[in-house]
Amino acid sequence: MKNLFDESVHQEIFQRIKSLSAESQRQWGKMDAAQMLAHCIEAFKVPLSDKKMPRMFLGLMLGWAIKPKLYNESPWQKNLPTAPNFIIKESRNFEAERTALLELVQKFYDGRNGGVGKFPHPMFGTLTQEQWGKSMYKHLDHHLKQFGV
Numbered sequence: 001m002k003n004l005f006d007e008s009v010h011q012e013i014f015q016r017i018k019s020l021s022a023e024s025q026r027q028w029g030k031m032d033a034a035q036m037l038a039h040c041i042e043a044f045k046v047p048l049s050d051k052k053m054p055r056m057f058l059g060l061m062l063g064w065a066i067k068p069k070l071y072n073e074s075p076w077q078k079n080l081p082t083a084p085n086f087i088i089k090e091s092r093n094f095e096a097e098r099t100a101l102l103e104l105v106q107k108f109y110d111g112r113n114g115g116v117g118k119f120p121h122p123m124f125g126t127l128t129q130e131q132w133g134k135s136m137y138k139h140l141d142h143h144l145k146q147f148g149v
Contacts, residue, residue, distance in 0.1 A: 001073050004140070005112035005133035010105070013140055016149045017102055022094035024147040028078040035088040036143050037097035042086045043139055044104040047132050048111070052119040056083075067124040071134035076142045083123070108136060 002009045017037075024033045031039060046053065056063075069076075108116055117132040127135065 001071055001134045002137045002141070003130065003133035004105070004108060004137040005129070009137060010109045013105060013137065013144075014102065016144045017098060017105070017140075019149050020098065020144065020147055024149065026146055027148060029146060031088060033147055034092035034094040034097050035090075036147060037094070037101050038088040038092045039082075039086055040140060040143055041097065041101050041104060042088070044101070044108060044136065046121060047116040047127075047136065048104065048107060049119065053122040055120065055125070056122050058123070063121075063124045067127075070124060070127075071131050071138060076138065078146075105140075 002012075004010060004013065020033055020037075022033055026032065026036070029036075112129070112133070114129060117127050117129065120126045
């Protein structure tokens with residue numbers, strides 16, 4: 001599995017995000033391109049947070065069993081359920097969301113030597129730096145493929 005902390009992978013993701021356009025059509029799901037970018041921004045707020053987030057009850061019960069799927073080689077299924085705070089229904093400004101996501105991807109990469117994931121994931125618990133790098137790559141890759149980039 002690729003790791004977002006690797007320079008070449010970081011550059012690949014940057015280029016894929018930059019190649020996305022407001023007119024890019026989803027191949028599955030309900031979000032448009034701007035909403036997908038906003039969704040990914042919410043995901044990056046978790047490992048970049050300076051505040052501990054409460055563990056979800058479902059995560060305490062099942063997170064350990066699902067956790068390896070975050071960063072293994074198997075692709076994610078289409079239309080997986082997501083946490084309510086990651087669901088973006090309102091219209092968003094594509095350029096503003098893309099700029100914000102690129103900034104967060106850079107901040108994540110810059111924290112590759114221990115500056116991310118200071119606290120356990122609310123659903124999946126403690127992740128190593130390698131697990132964070134792989135899981136964040138896998139999430140972005142999933143959604144960029146959703147829009148054909």
